[in-house]
Amino acid sequence: MDYYNKVIESVKVRFLRGNNYRIEKPVTVTDYHEKENTLILLHQGNLKYGENLEVLNEGEVLFIPGGQETQLTLGGSGKTQQLKMEKFRDVKKKHLQSMSFFDIRNTEDDCISMMSFESKVFDVVNFFNSLSIPPFIIRFNDRIGTIIEDLMKEQEQGGVGKERSLSSQTEVLVIEILRHILKNQLFVEELSTNSTYFKDPRLIDLFNFIKTNLGGDLSNKVLAQVANVSEDYVGQYFKMLTGINPQDYIEYQRMEAAVDLLRTTKKSIRDIGKEVGYKDTAYFCRRFKMMYGVPAGKMRRRDSLINV
Structure with missing residues (x-):
């Protein structure tokens, strides 16, 4: 259980978007996929997925992990129009009509x-x-369905603390999904064999060291000492387990920290650059603009206008 607690503590969760749809015209998307993790809660009607056309019952949830592909049938009880995902994106509004969550209970x-x-x-x-x-289908779990409904309500109402509420509820949702997987002994082999980045404490030490030393020396030589591997191997080791070069990861973390400081402090751009590890202010500004498409100063002004 400690292992899975470590998993939860290491996963950063972010709510991206939510929509409610009335199925205007039944459709089968033969290769449905999204870049992000997607949850579909069926309120009323018909929904099938996969090669075996497995049926989702009303009140159940279909979970499609990011990058995974499946056949998806929305609405209809007979033959439906078949489309590829690329075409479906172009004609989506013909099949799915946006609606208020609060109208769902009043429609058949x-x-x-x-x-x-x-x-x-x-x-x-x-x-x-x-x-x-x-x-896979999440069956017999009203808790997950209720959280999704609460997220839909929160997004639509837009009250005080909306973003904070969406964030916290999404974190609970991910915890409940993992609990559901463990309780029902789903994908145990995948969990045990594919989570290699949790099994090596050296990698976790590296992540924690980078997080707490963004303004310091994070060269491969230093990282190698932290992970107790050779300097020549540390880059290959990091990329093998994460899919990204350590210096690319470090730059991303430094820039994200810079964005946070721009939004929450009145420190000068020069001081912010130094705080996140850039001694050369001009270089920091060039890299910032390259990554975000706008100068650091402009991002600060834009955020100030948004927060007024």
């Missing part, structure tokens, strides 16, 4: 709620995607 039409979320280990590894878990 086929309708669903769809939400997407991000789950990354130490901001780098897409958790569910890395496990190679196929799409």
Whole structure:
């Protein structure tokens, strides 16, 4: 159990978007897939997925991990129009009509709620995607369905603390999904064999060291000492387990920290650059603009206008 607690503590979760749809015209998407993790809650009507056309019952949830592909039939009880995902994106509005969550209980039409979320280990590894878990139905779990409904309500109402509420509820949702997987002994082999980045304490030591030393020396020579591997091997070791070079990961973390400081402090751009590890302010500004598409100062002004 400690192992899975470590998993949860390491996964950063972010709510991306949620929509409620009335199924206007039944459709079968032969290769449905999304970059992000997707949950589909069926309120009313028909929904099938996979080569075996497995049926989702009303009130149940289909989980499609990011990057996974499946056949998906929305609405209809007979033959439906078949489309590839690329074409479906172009004509989506012909098949799915956006609706208010609060109108779902007052309609007899086929309708669903769809939400997407991000789950990354130490901001780098897409958790569910890395496990190679196929799409699956979450049955007999009213808790997960209720959380999705609460997220849909929160997003639509937009009250005080909306973003904080969406974030915290999405974290609970991911915990409940993992609990459901463990309770029902789903994908045990995938969980045990594919989570290599949790099994090596040296990698976790590296993540923690980078996080707490963004302003210091994070060269491969230093990282090699932290992980107790050779300097020539540390880059290969890091990429083998995470899929990204250590210096690319470090730059991403430094820039994210810079964005946070721009948004929450009045420190000068020069001081912020130094605080996140850039001695050369001009170089820091060039890299920042290259990564985010806007100068650091402009991002600060833009965020100030948003927060007024």
